[in-house]
Amino acid sequence: xxxxxxxxxxxxxxxxxxxxxxxxxxxxxxxxxxxxxxxxxxxxxxxxxxxxxxxxxxxxxxxxxxxx
Amino acid sequence: xxxxxxxxxxxxxxxxxxxxxxxxxxxxxxxxxxxxxxxxxxxxxxxxxxxxxxxxxxxxxxxxxxxxxxxxxxxxxxxxxxxxxxxxxxxxxxxxxxxxxxxxxxxxxxxxxxxxxxxxxxxxxxxxxxxxxxxxx
Numbered sequence: 001x002x003x004x005x006x007x008x009x010x011x012x013x014x015x016x017x018x019x020x021x022x023x024x025x026x027x028x029x030x031x032x033x034x035x036x037x038x039x040x041x042x043x044x045x046x047x048x049x050x051x052x053x054x055x056x057x058x059x060x061x062x063x064x065x066x067x068x
Numbered sequence: 069x070x071x072x073x074x075x076x077x078x079x080x081x082x083x084x085x086x087x088x089x090x091x092x093x094x095x096x097x098x099x100x101x102x103x104x105x106x107x108x109x110x111x112x113x114x115x116x117x118x119x120x121x122x123x124x125x126x127x128x129x130x131x132x133x134x135x136x137x138x139x140x141x142x143x144x145x146x147x148x149x150x151x152x153x154x155x156x157x158x159x160x161x162x163x164x165x166x167x168x169x170x171x172x173x174x175x176x177x178x179x180x181x182x183x184x185x186x187x188x189x190x191x192x193x194x195x196x197x198x199x200x201x202x203x204x205x
Binding site: 007029034036041059061062063064065068 | 092094096118121122123124125126128129131132135136139148150152153154155159160161162163166167168169
């Protein structure tokens, strides 16, 4: 299947989960990553159960915050 | 290592910070990097979803939209900015603790004095390194 990862089209096997994608994409600091799937944010606890489909669009973001 | 920022974008950061008072303001910066020179070409004023004078968190939906806009424009994410309404332009303990990207530029604008003060940093492993900002017309 073809999915779009951070703007790039990529081929992945059917049945690939979000958790597997994060591992295969070698995402830095995966514990801090926020994932959007087709513009909806996915809770980190659901990464392992979220099976990707052909045409899915995935973006990885990192929390940005601080204090004063 | 040096950051190039034009006055229009500097004023955009200042205006965003002043309009957010008494809360902290925040946003993203994007542009291009050439060796150790960073050219800011786009400033994205975004919403501080903490709505606090002491904390900020960038709205993730606006962050996502900004990242897509950067990609469409062919510019690279360079880092973020936030304001300190009443404290100096240096990373707080919380800023240092929450800085997760050693490659990011962290710009802090202080409004504590009459004249706004903008400074830039990189933060890696709890260590803070200041970076010069060159304001350009």
